[in-house]
Amino acid sequence: MKKLVAAMLALVFAGMLIAGCGSGDRKKIVVGLDDNFPPMGFRDDNHNITGFDVDMAKEAFQRLDLAVEFKPIDWGSKEAELSGKRVDVLWNGLTITEKRRENILFTKAYMENRQIIVVAAGSPVKTKADLAGRVVGAQEGSSSIDAIEKDAATLATFKELKTFGDNVAALMDLKTGRLDAVVVDEVVGRYYIAKKPGEYAILTENFGSEEYGVGMRKDDTELLNKLQQALDEMKQDGTAAKISRQWFGEDIVK
Template sequence: MKKLTTLLAASLTAGLILSACGKKEEAPAPAAASAPAAATKIVVGLDDHFPPMGFRDDKNELVGFDIDMAREAAKRLGMEVEFKPIDWSAKEAELNGRRIDVLWNGLTITEERRANIGFTAPYLENHQIVIVAASSPIKTKAELAGKIVGVQEGSSAVDAVKKDPAGNALKELKQFGDNVTALMDLSAGRLDAIVVDEVVGRYYAAKKPGDYVVLEENFGTEDYGVGVRKDDTELLAKIDKAMADMKADGAAAKISTQWFGTNIVK
């Protein structure tokens, strides 16, 4: 009897094991895909030696017209803004390498740049002006022939001079890391002139009215815009909307008046 009971128990155990092995477990339901988090910060790339657009004050803090414009736009977008000084000659690599989100620092809109950068609507009109020392006999672009002229490396001044017939007659087009250094060389007599964005050049010329003269002729008119990555169309649309609202409600005019004494926003 004991032997029979043992056999029945073994048989029952084997049956339960086989039943368990044959049961197919249901796979857990896949987790619902979550939407990507909305960006909460915008990183602005700039040249921090570009007054009055973006530069460092006596306390080494970043200030400027474009700094204030970017802060106001970011506030309207509900985003934090970070300002990141970059090598301006490598600005497109910084932008497309995603180390920054926008270029907002007196960036001239050109067809060459449009190939790699998405631009907002223009917000300022600019000229590439010629500055000479107050003692200089140079009065026209034609008189720059055979002279040494300074420009900032990577700036639109480089292209503006090279495209102009007067630029072909120069002895040398010398490029500098920033406009401040170029102006120092002009004051020291190592340059005969510099070509620079009007908003920057007139800012410096006004600070030292007895040192510099701005020629009546210039190397062309251009527009400033905010640059974003070509595929970042959503951010571009948001900045365009914020800028349009700032122009409409007077915020842009107020910032412009603080820096230029009048509203020069386009």
């Protein structure tokens, strides 16, 4: 009898532990990001992680009374990091796509972005058609790759599509002439170009527009609902616009 009672108590205690691990009792959120993706998320001169998305995440989770940790990850393995529960949220210029929706739960879009084509100043490349026979670069695992692959006709004309671990490396190869063009998120490309006046140019044509959202695990619906409410409130009370103006000089929040 004592053994039976002990066993029942053990089951009850185990159930309490499981219940206590629900998302509603979560105290901290781990945000996965590419820490070389300015101005969305990157390291400043003091090696601290900063950026537009970082400021947005800090504000949103503060409103939810949740501590936040920013964890740099291999962006090409972001879905594995999320599903493996090494991070709770992907928040770093993450493009919403139907393919990603299969494995990721997204908030509503909070920003629109284009996939621009960057070339060196004075380059003979003026249009997408001029990319024929050229070497084009993009970040591995990025939505830039997805956008290029969607335009199969143009991709087929490339001499090579070369991938890089980050956009900085791609733009450096463009500057040295090892690439003829780089396809990159507009918010990132314009940030770098503004820092290097006269070195780069942006083509009028692009590889399409996209929307950014915050991603989490498919079963994390409670967190999604709470985070979406916080984002909606930030937009309504002007906080999101204020953060946007600090980083972009204008309100570009969707």
